[in-house]
Amino acid sequence: MPSANKMTTPVSVDLPVLQGRYADLDGYTVGFESYPEDVDPGPLFAGLPDDRCQCAHWGVVQSGQITFRWADHEETYGAGDAYYAGPGHLPLIAAGTSLVEFSPTEGLEATMAVVEGNLAAAGAV
Template sequence: MPSANKMTTPVSVDLPVLKGRYAELDGYTVGFESYPEDVDPAPLFAGLPEDRCQCTHWGVVQSGQVTFRWADHEETYGAGDAYHAPPGHLPLISGGTSLVEFSPTDGLEATMAVIEANLATAGDLS
C-alpha cells in the first residue's frame, strides 16, 4: 500500500505564505501544507469555472484554521477538525495553519495549472 510522510516528502512549493509537500498515492495526492501568515488565494482561481476551485478535498487541520467559502455559505475548520470541501469553494487560511489534505490527482493537476499560470502573471501570494 502506498504511503507518504511529511518529513520525507520533498518540498515542491516554497512561497512566503505557503510551504507544500505533495505525494501521489494511487490517483490521489496527499498534501502537507503549512501557512505562516494569513492568505486569501481567491485571485489565483480566476479562469476556473465560477473562478472557484473545482477539485474536491478531504483533510485534517493540524493547527490553525481554514475557511471554505461557497457562493451560498462558508464553513470554518480548526485544529483537530476533519473536513470535506466539494467543488465550488474558495479557501481562506489563517496564519499558523498546518493541514494534511487529500485530493483526486487529476482534478488537483487541472486546478494547479490555472493557479500556476495566475502566479506567473501576478507574482506570489505575498
C-alpha cells in the same frame, strides 16, 4: 499500500505564504501544507468555472484554521477537525495553519495549472 510522510516528502512549493509537500498515492495527492501568514488565494482561481476551485479535498487541520467559502455559505475548521470541501469553494487560511489534505490527482493538476498561470502572471513565481 502507498503512503507518504511529511518528513520524507520533499518540499515542492516554497512561497512566503505556503510551504507544500505533495505525494501521489495511487490517483490521489496527499498534501502537507503549512501557512505562516494569513492568505486569501481566491484571486488565483480566476479562469476556473465560477472563478472557484473545482477540485474536491478531504483533510485534517493540524493547527490553525481554514474557511471554505461557497457562493451560498461558509464552513470553518480548526485544529483537530476533519473536513470535506466539495467543488465550487474558495479557501481562506489563517496564519499558523498546518493541514494534511487529500485530493484527486487529476482534478488537482487541472486546478493547479490555472493557479500557477495566475501566479506567473502576477510575477509571484
